[in-house]
Amino acid sequence: MSDREERLPGGNVTAGVVRIGNTVRRPAGPHTPAVHAFLEHLHEAGFTWAPRPLGVDELGREVLSYIPGSPVHPDRLDLLDSDQSLSEIGRLIRAFHDAAAEFVPPPNACWQVAIPDVGADLIVHHDIAPWNLIGSGDRSWTLIDWDFAAPGTRLWDLAYAAHGFVPLTADPSATRPNPARRLRVLVDAYDLDEGQRHRLLDLLPQRTRAMYDLLAHGADTGTEPWATLWREGHGRTWGANTDYIADNAAWWRAALLDE
Template identity: 55%
Template sequence: MQHDEEQPLAGGNVNEGVVRVGDTVRRPAGPWTPAVHALLTHLHEVGFHAAPRPLGIDGKGREILTFMPGHVVWPDRFSLLEPAGQLARVARLIRDFHDAVQDFTPPPDARWQGLIPAEGGDIAEGGDIIAHHDLAPWNLVAGAEDDQWGFIDWDGAGPGSRLWDVAYAVHGFVPLSADPAWQRPDAAARLRGFVDAYGLDEAERRRLVPMLGRRTRFMHDFLRTQAARGAQPWTRLWAEGHGDVWRSDTEYIERREDQWLCALLMA
């Protein structure tokens, strides 16, 4: 690839205007970009390298990030997460991020997109971290080398909580899906393995279970609201039926809360 050649990057649901240039990625910037770059810089400074490193703004006003080599897991490479050990690896990677971000102090003028507000997500009102808000298979890159796994698409980061991030990640990685093509008969065991690997205590497990349905329902309601406003790309996703998927998954999760709780609390 020539240094100045722009290659559109496919994958994910929200990637308009994202291109690769050499060993960098260029993405549309916004008012939130300086805060996100401060976050990513902090993560690398404290030793968490499973995220792109920010390199500034290019001549077209786009943010520049290091390119993470590998392939996005969803959907074609989701089988990589079939072994319980690999699912546990993802949970530990998320825990490493949460531990790394714990001591991050946002710039005093930080602005975040705020698309996905968490329960108690304002740090001044009880949120405990700057969360990613979209820790899912479509944002997990698995590299050719075994140690090259990492998360992309940090532009939606903002005040939140560990449990809010974990609840969303569980939905995508276990997965907790109503779709027969993705539904797992061992979902409860995989949920237990994920939570064990992350390291939640008993009180956190009890709080997590009802949050699983609420976090999934939030995505349905979010898409519905954005579609009513005509906001893209959410209107397109709603028209494509993503709202129906989130609603069905919510119903699937909520009907099985006793099963999830039993799995998480068994000795």
């Protein structure tokens, strides 16, 4: 393969992501060794729907295996229209969390934490969403952008995923028919028990509100990239979606609890 650098699209948070041959190079940070140890563990545990870590290059960039396919967001959201796709995503998230539960972080592991979780039971992704999902022609999926992997909880991670994949949005141009049923499909595939479903219902608006708060704080303090994202209108979107989720709590409850 050519050693020519090809800049890859996307990346609201991490700039300077390039492809060289069958690898992706990204800016490294203090969190990179822990994230690479985590990704290596996932592959050893049988979770192969993530890039392989390949060390650091001569420019100090982290090196990951290149995953062929297309980002689902923004141009291939049609891949998520079917119940089959939602079920696959739900099972993928469950398989990831189950594999992550056996991970023992290296001593003095450093993680990049943007939003504190409600707990710290295991290492989770913290940004499972269509913009971090690669879909290939054979309907296989790969989760990318693991920079914010850090201690957290299954349900906080799943609540964020539900926002993006159902999606739980106030934007009529982005919504899918019957979002309550789609939420049920995703959660059934993940296989939550009744108590976990009650807890998830509480977390759905909290997790979305946490994104709004992060962007608002970034705007107040001038912290990047959050300040720029706020100026671009992302704060309004997360705020509107938080209100939408809270206002329609009865829909989600009826869908998840058979009430």
